[in-house]
Amino acid sequence: MNLTILGCYAATPRTFTNPTSQVLEIKNRMFLIDCGEGTQVQLRKNKIKFSRINHIFISHLHGDHFYGLVGLVSTFMLLNRVNDLHIYGPKGIKEVILLQLKLSNSWTNYNLYFHELESEGSEVVFEDEKVIVKTIPLKHRVYTNGYLFQEKTGDRKLNMDKILNLEIDQCYYQKIKSGGDVVLESGEVIPNSIMTFDPEPAKSYAFCSDTLYNEDILPIIQDVDVLYHESTFLESEAPLAGKTMHSTAKEAATIALKANAKQLVLGHYSTRYESIEKFREEASTIFQNVLLADDGKSFEF
Amino acid sequence: MNLTILGCYAATPRTFTNPTSQVLEIKNRMFLIDCGEGTQVQLRKNKIKFSRINHIFISHLHGDHFYGLVGLVSTFMLLNRVNDLHIYGPKGIKEVILLQLKLSNSWTNYNLYFHELESEGSEVVFEDEKVIVKTIPLKHRVYTNGYLFQEKTGDRKLNMDKILNLEIDQCYYQKIKSGGDVVLESGEVIPNSIMTFDPEPAKSYAFCSDTLYNEDILPIIQDVDVLYHESTFLESEAPLAGKTMHSTAKEAATIALKANAKQLVLGHYSTRYESIEKFREEASTIFQNVLLADDGKSFEF
Numbered sequence: 117m118n119l120t121i122l123g124c125y126a127a128t129p130r131t132f133t134n135p136t137s138q139v140l141e142i143k144n145r146m147f148l149i150d151c152g153e154g155t156q157v158q159l160r161k162n163k164i165k166f167s168r169i170n171h172i173f174i175s176h177l178h179g180d181h182f183y184g185l186v187g188l189v190s191t192f193m194l195l196n197r198v199n200d201l202h203i204y205g206p207k208g209i210k211e212v213i214l215l216q217l218k219l220s221n222s223w224t225n226y227n228l229y230f231h232e233l234e235s236e237g238s239e240v241v242f243e244d245e246k247v248i249v250k251t252i253p254l255k256h257r258v259y260t261n262g263y264l265f266q267e268k269t270g271d272r273k274l275n276m277d278k279i280l281n282l283e284i285d286q287c288y289y290q291k292i293k294s295g296g297d298v299v300l301e302s303g304e305v306i307p308n309s310i311m312t313f314d315p316e317p318a319k320s321y322a323f324c325s326d327t328l329y330n331e332d333i334l335p336i337i338q339d340v341d342v343l344y345h346e347s348t349f350l351e352s353e354a355p356l357a358g359k360t361m362h363s364t365a366k367e368a369a370t371i372a373l374k375a376n377a378k379q380l381v382l383g384h385y386s387t388r389y390e391s392i393e394k395f396r397e398e399a400s401t402i403f404q405n406v407l408l409a410d411d412g413k414s415f416e417f
Numbered sequence: 418m419n420l421t422i423l424g425c426y427a428a429t430p431r432t433f434t435n436p437t438s439q440v441l442e443i444k445n446r447m448f449l450i451d452c453g454e455g456t457q458v459q460l461r462k463n464k465i466k467f468s469r470i471n472h473i474f475i476s477h478l479h480g481d482h483f484y485g486l487v488g489l490v491s492t493f494m495l496l497n498r499v500n501d502l503h504i505y506g507p508k509g510i511k512e513v514i515l516l517q518l519k520l521s522n523s524w525t526n527y528n529l530y531f532h533e534l535e536s537e538g539s540e541v542v543f544e545d546e547k548v549i550v551k552t553i554p555l556k557h558r559v560y561t562n563g564y565l566f567q568e569k570t571g572d573r574k575l576n577m578d579k580i581l582n583l584e585i586d587q588c589y590y591q592k593i594k595s596g597g598d599v600v601l602e603s604g605e606v607i608p609n610s611i612m613t614f615d616p617e618p619a620k621s622y623a624f625c626s627d628t629l630y631n632e633d634i635l636p637i638i639q640d641v642d643v644l645y646h647e648s649t650f651l652e653s654e655a656p657l658a659g660k661t662m663h664s665t666a667k668e669a670a671t672i673a674l675k676a677n678a679k680q681l682v683l684g685h686y687s688t689r690y691e692s693i694e695k696f697r698e699e700a701s702t703i704f705q706n707v708l709l710a711d712d713g714k715s716f717e718f
Contacts, residue, residue: 128492131461153488154455160432177520179491183484187454190480191429208520215516219478219509221559258522 117142117267117319117417119342122158124383124409126326126348126362127180129153134411135180136384138344139164140321143246143267148172149323155184156191162412166195171242173249174205175325176260182209186216193224200227204241204249206259207232233261238336246270252336254327256361262324264336272312279311319417322377325384328358329367334375342417343377344409346384347395353386365395369402379417383409418443418568418620418718420643423459425684425710427627427649427663428481430454435712436481437685439645440465441622444547444568449473450624456485457492463713467496472543474550475506476626477561483510487517494525501528505542505550507560508533534562539637547571553637555628557662563625565637573613580612620718623678626685629659630668635676643718644678645710647685648696654687666696670703680718684710 118141123134135152139159146168148155159166174182182205192201201224203209210230217223231241233251242249245268252262271293279292284306288298298306322337325346337343348362357364363371365382372380380403382395389395392408399406407415419442424435436453440460447469449456460467475483483506493502502525504510511531518524532542534552543550546569553563572594580593585607589599599607623638626647638644649663658665664672666683673681681704683696690696693709700707708716 127495129455129458129488131458153485154430154458157430157432157455177517178523179488179517179521183488183491183517184454187430187480187484190484194428206520212513212516212520215513216478216480216484219507219513219559220480222479258520 117321117342119321119344119381119415119417120162120164121383121409121411121413121415122155122162123152123411124385125411126384126386128387129180130387132411133387134158135183136175136325137184138323138409139169140265140323142265142319142321145244145247146170147249147265149263150175150181150325151185151188152180153183153187156188158411159188166192167197167199169201170199171202172204173241173263173323174203174209175254175262175323176256176258177206177208177212178258178326181326185209186213189213189217189224189228190220190222192226193222197224197226200229202229202231202242204231204263205233206261207234234259238264250336252322252324252333254324254333255330256326256328260326262322262327262333264320264322264340266320267318269318270315272308272315275311275313282306282311284311321417324371326362328361329363329371331371331374333371337371337375337377340375340377342379342381342415343372343375344381344383345371347382347399348384348386350389350394351398353388365398366402369399369406372403377403379405379407381407381409381415418622418643420622420645420682420716420718421463421465422684422710422712422714423456423463424453424712425686426712427685427687429688430481431688434688435459436484437476437626438485439624439710440470441566441624443566443620443622446472446545446548448550448566450564451476451482451626452486452489453481454484454488457489459712460489467493468498468500470502471500472503473505474542474564474624475504475510476555476563476624477557477559478507478509478513479559479627482627486510487514490514490518490525490529491521491523493527494523498525498527501530503530503532503543505532505564506534507562508535535560539565551637553623553625553634555625555634556631557627557629561627563623563628563634565621565623565641567621568619570619571616573609573616576612576614583607583612585612622718625672627663629662630664630672632672632675634672638676638678641676641678643680643682643716644673644676645682645684646672648683648700649685649687651690651695652699666700667703670700670707673704678704680706680708682708682710682716
């Protein structure tokens with residue numbers, strides 16, 4: 117599982133910082149999460165192939181999370197994209213993208229599917245044989261969802277020494293991988309447990325931006341491997357966090373702790389701070405495994 | 418008159434090139450012309466004060482000329498802008514900007530005025546005591562206007578040696594600057610011509626992007642000081658220029674020649690070319706004074 121941060125600063129694009137956007141590579145699928153202004157340039161700078169992006173998840177319709185989307189949709193068109201593109205986001209996202217295409221007398225030469233969200237509860241928005249994506253309802257000034265990306269548990273791994281020793285026919289292998297026992301010609305039952313090892317543990321990633329401190333999300337993200345949680349402010353600006361419906365680094369860490377996350381990634385920093393190191397310091401007083409997102413940084417989990 | 422090129426490449430923002438946007442400073446007024454994605458970052462990089470921009474002129478609603486506008490309008494809001502902001506552009510521009518503000522539950526704390534254009538003929542869209550701005554109807558795939566920025570002729574300049582010699586009272590100075598004669602107590606009439614010099618010649622700047630080669634614009638831009646004319650393609654791609662309703666460098670030069678422009682600035686280059694020097698070469702075979710726009714470049718006229 118690989119996470120590339122294209123932008124992780126709040127509010128406005130600036131000379132050296134970009135608004136929210138990130139790419140999650142999971143089970144060889146590439147998901148774009150949020151798309152602030154300048155995202156397509158960040159994709160280029162980070163050498164991410166445009167054609168690998170088939171699903172874009174937008175948390176909410178504040179500019180710093182989606183003003184780069186229409187440009188990306190247009191650029192895909194200019195690059196003669198062929199693959200279908202799926203966009204997930206709050207109701208209204210279809211109208212605003214299509215209006216802009218209409219005004220520029222443009223259209224997409226690829227299929228463009230909008231999956232508009234308006235549920236107040238968590239729902240599955242994407243599922244294939246290897247990955248499932250659910251919404252994480254967040255509390256912000258407009259309708260906002262985070263997203264939980266979960267790998268599905270893979271096949272059990274064959275213990276080849278045992279299997280060859282027992283002279284089990286290849287035609288049973290898929291059944292064994294799926295957890296089945298084998299009955300030998302002698303009538304003897306070989307239990308699956310002695311022919312297999314546990315599969316690789318399924319990993320999960322939760323993206324939570326932007327949000328007020330909100331314990332309602334804990335059941336959804338419980339035991340998540342990696343939690344990206346916004347931390348717009350430091351403790352000194354806690355009242356402002358409440359007023360603007362954002363979180364502090366300590367609040368993000370508290371969510372990570374209570375969710376039993378293995379790893380916390382902080383981001384969505386207000387540009388008022390000269391250094392982001394203080395975010396790690398404050399969060400670390402509550403939760404141990406804190407990483408700092410930064411534009412252009414990649415994490416391997 | 419100062420022109421700063423924020424971006425001058427066609428189609429999409431890329432790692433080292435930006436879509437169309439430029440700032441014209443004329444008679445101490447600062448006009449933003451077009452606003453492709455990333456314009457606000459380019460404004461920062463070129464150290465242009467956001468608060469000095471009160472008028473934004475959009476040529477047409479293709480993404481590479483206006484996808485940066487909504488972000489700039491939003492950033493003005495976050496920066497607690499006070500001044501009124503005037504936006505000039507094709508009909509539809511108001512709907513698309515306001516829809517995006519509505520979806521993000523935002524508003525502007527400053528007055529935002531839209532001046533929507535739909536005339537097929539040239540019209541005055543801005544005028545104050547020192548500058549006048551007219552549209553230049555262009556031929557492109559969507560409704561498009563260039564803009565002609567003209568300084569108004571200033572006051573005549575006082576010839577102080579003569580005036581002091583004639584012992585003319587200060588109270589006549591404004592009258593003299595405006596071109597009036599003076600009658601001395603003796604009854605003698607002093608003609609204005611011997612008390613003044615001609616004023617600084619009024620300068621003009623024409624912005625023409627994007628457009629098919631179109632001689633209909635010649636009467637509007639006749640004798641312009643500086644003509645920015647798009648040259649998306651070189652001669653080798655002339656058929657493509659026609660098909661996409663763009664111009665070649667030679668066509669831009671021909672317009673400059675026929676309009677009797679003093680200076681031609683080329684821009685809106687297709688990113689297919691490795692170097693832009695060839696644009697100057699081809700245009701120079703037709704017109705002498707050719708400058709190449711490039712991102713971050715400033716011209717003093």
